Amino acid sequence: xxxxxxxxxxxxxxxxxxxxxxxxxxxxxxxxxxxxxxxxxxxxxxxxxxxxxxxxxxxxxxx
Numbered sequence: 598x599x600x601x602x603x604x605x606x607x608x609x610x611x612x613x614x615x616x617x618x619x620x621x622x623x624x625x626x627x628x629x630x631x632x633x634x635x636x637x638x639x640x641x642x643x644x645x646x647x648x649x650x651x652x653x654x655x656x657x658x659x660x
Contacts, residue, residue: 601625603659606632606652613640622659629653 604625608617617639621631632652636642 604628604656605659606655606657608635611655615639625653625656628656 601624603622605620605622606628607620609620619635619639621628621635623631629649629652632655633644633649636648636652637644642648
């Protein structure tokens with residue numbers, strides 16, 4: 598069985614007024630979905646393809 602590399606987005610790596618410390622890890626699709634919802638609900642971002650593209654560019658492989 599082949600396992601895919603887990604991806605991570607860590608709010609601590611990006612400045613915010615709330616000093617958010619959330620880290621989201623999982624498959625790329627899982628992380629993008631959760632990070633999009635988090636960015637909208639917790640950080641006030643507008644949803645849409647631009648947000649998804651920005652989040653996708655922030656993904657890194659889990660160590």
